[in-house]
Amino acid sequence: MPNGIWKIDKRYKGERIQESTGTCDREEAEQYLIHRLEQLRQEKVYGVRPVIQWQEAATRYLIEFQNQPSIWLTAIYLEQLDSYIGDLPLARIDDRSLAPYIKDKLQGGASNRTVNIALERVIRILNLCARKWRDDNSKPWLDTVPMIAKLDEKRASRKPYPLSWEEQSLLFAELPDHLRRMALYKVNTGCREQEVCKLRWEWEIAVPELGTSVFLIPAEFGGRREQSGVKNRDERLVVLNDVARRVIDGQRGLHPSLVFPYGNPDQFGPTAVHRMNDSAWRKARVRSATKWEEIHKTPAHPGFASIRIHDLKHTFGRRLRAAGVTEEDRKALLGHKNGSITSHYSAAELDQLIDAANKVSATDSRAPALTILKRRQG
Structure with missing residues (x-):
């Protein structure tokens, strides 16, 4: 019984x-x-x-x-x-x-x-x-x-919470190095969590005309599971701004196939990170919220104290909008379906997208002003 x-x-x-x-x-x-x-x-x-x-x-x-x-x-x-x-x-x-x-x-x-x-x-x-x-x-x-x-x-449902630059600085300072790199890449590309965790070098495509490269995630990409697929069933173009480019360059040579391996970099045995939202992330957000309170003598916003991995994508999108990036370019950068075939972008179009992404590539208050209205708590 x-x-x-x-x-x-x-x-x-x-x-x-x-x-x-x-x-x-x-x-x-x-x-x-x-x-x-x-x-x-x-x-x-x-x-x-x-x-x-x-x-x-x-x-x-x-x-x-x-x-x-x-x-x-x-x-x-x-x-x-x-x-x-x-x-x-x-x-x-x-x-x-x-x-x-x-x-x-x-x-x-x-x-x-x-x-x-x-x-x-x-x-x-x-x-x-x-x-x-x-x-x-x-x-x-x-x-x-x-x-x-x-x-x-x-x-x-909890509404998305875009990070301010100060909140980002406090949070990222508390993350372990491998997770900090992944988070910095995510907040500068708008990728989904598994598009970061399972990112592969074979998806990188050089763009010689621009002296850079992009990532083209295949439509059949499985995320956590073999058959889960890219969200809108299309290829996902990932444009790299200056910050994302530096993160990627810093990962070269760590693993023959995985961009963000976890484990000993001297061995090719590590597997991909299963997820970013782990105990290290949760502990880091608690510590960063505590530091916010110590600095400002007031509790951190509940959205910051419970910041989610997916909020990094919302942060990227909100910053693009605040920087005046057009809706069409925002959709392309965020991987939203808009009728375009991502693999058919010309060099000129890619250059335009890279320029748009670079409008939010700063990592401190020197970035475009971003004012977020937040309801007062309590």
Whole structure:
């Protein structure tokens, strides 16, 4: 009886029943067992539709959609859900049965959006059970799909927080060297986290006319996983301003294939950094927020105290806008889909993008003035 929930483990006419009753009440659990035994009797005697458990549906989904780019992420969520609803019949998957999962995830620090991603997978699978998948008698696995409520993301979501130059200086000073280089590159290119962590030398393309180079991340790039892909399914052009160029030049010779390897630079054994948002990042932001308070005698802005890796991309975009860079050039620099084929840029167009990126290449207050209106806390 894990977590106080009664579980059935019984043999009936040669068939073993192993599933949750979904209740902590013994009397209710016994009534459910009687109900299930009667269902099995009707299945065997009258050919009534068998009861299918969530785990069977989830497994079928993973097999049928194994070629989806995001199936690895779906597998993670389904594995998390399994201990909560894995042995429940499909007809019992609803808000009530999902409530313990939602509660535990939120208490563990997950965002409303993260929980909703899991719920969306549940809804998708239940829809397939009702509309597509059939048993041996051509009956749907599920009669109707319940209305599963998702969490409010707008109220709970944290808004992007672009760094000021002083905040950047304080934060980067607290980062370990390898992470500082990656962060400096990211805030000057607007790359996504995995586009930095897994950056490869083979993606670098020389531009002799300009005496520089760019990176062209292939559309099939997998991010953390083999098939996760570039976000908009296009090649991603990465233009290097002066700061990003110096970072890249400082990485040459450290590894034959990885631009940002982690480990002993004298050995070609290190692997790519799995993610930038690690304990070193989290500890650094705490220390930098403390230093801000020591310097200014006032608490750091909550956005700075909880600064995220993705906020570096927002910082780059906000600085481009403040420097007067056109929307079209901002989209190109940030890797947003705008109908262009990135690999077809001319040298003149690349020169224009490099010039635009260099408008935010300073690392201190000498950069273009950037005023960010922030709501006073407290």
